Amino acid sequence: MTEPKSNVERLEREWRGGLGDAYVERNIDSANYARRGAFWQSIIDRTSPAKVLEVGCNVGGNLRWFIDRVPGGVHGVDINPRSIDVLRELVPEVQAAVGSARRLDFPDESFDLVFTVAVLIHVPDEGLAEAIDELVRTSSRWILIAEYFAPEPIVADYRGVPNSIFKRDYGAIMLEAHPELELVDRGLLTADDGLDEVHWWLIRRP
Secondary structure, eight states: OOOOSSHHHHHHHHHHTHHHHHHHHHHTTOGGGGGGHHHHHHHHHHHOOSSEEEESOTTSTTGGGTTTTSTTOEEEEESOHHHHHHHHHHOTTSEEEEOBTTBOOSOTTOEEEEEEESOGGGSOHHHHHHHHHHHHHHEEEEEEEEEOBOSSOEEEEETTEEEEEEEBOHHHHHHHHOTTOEEEEEEEEOGGGTSSSEEEEEEEOO
């Protein structure tokens, strides 16, 4: 097996393989998903999407809350093939595909709402701009990012993989990269919401 050419490729390989497979197995029956419903229902009420995409969807713990409210319009992408296989079994209503956050295989402005949950935190600096640009490019109106926050960047290891988790001010980074965007709201999700101290930003395209 050839060595990855960059830190981006190194981490994408980890998530396509054993690191991602192990994450799938830990989350197949997660009780946390049941606590996320109230948050996602509030986001659907505010954004009224007819078509939605989660980038880094894993096994559908978030997308399952969209099925009844966005019939026929729920899409998910994940870099790990095992996660997509499981998602198709657990939530077959989702139109799911394997893919990278840096290269989404959709036309411009394909979705009313595009979102991530704890995905950008695993994208190193040299790939972050590409991932953010793709979130913006594929959204026609709304973008939601829910990620670990730090006012100044922090790099740490994750599950024994060195330099693989990145805490940043993601809202500020996206708005600086795309000043045409508007921050509509932000908040914090905790264990009561089925997540672990995750900050979220709801952003609107003009």
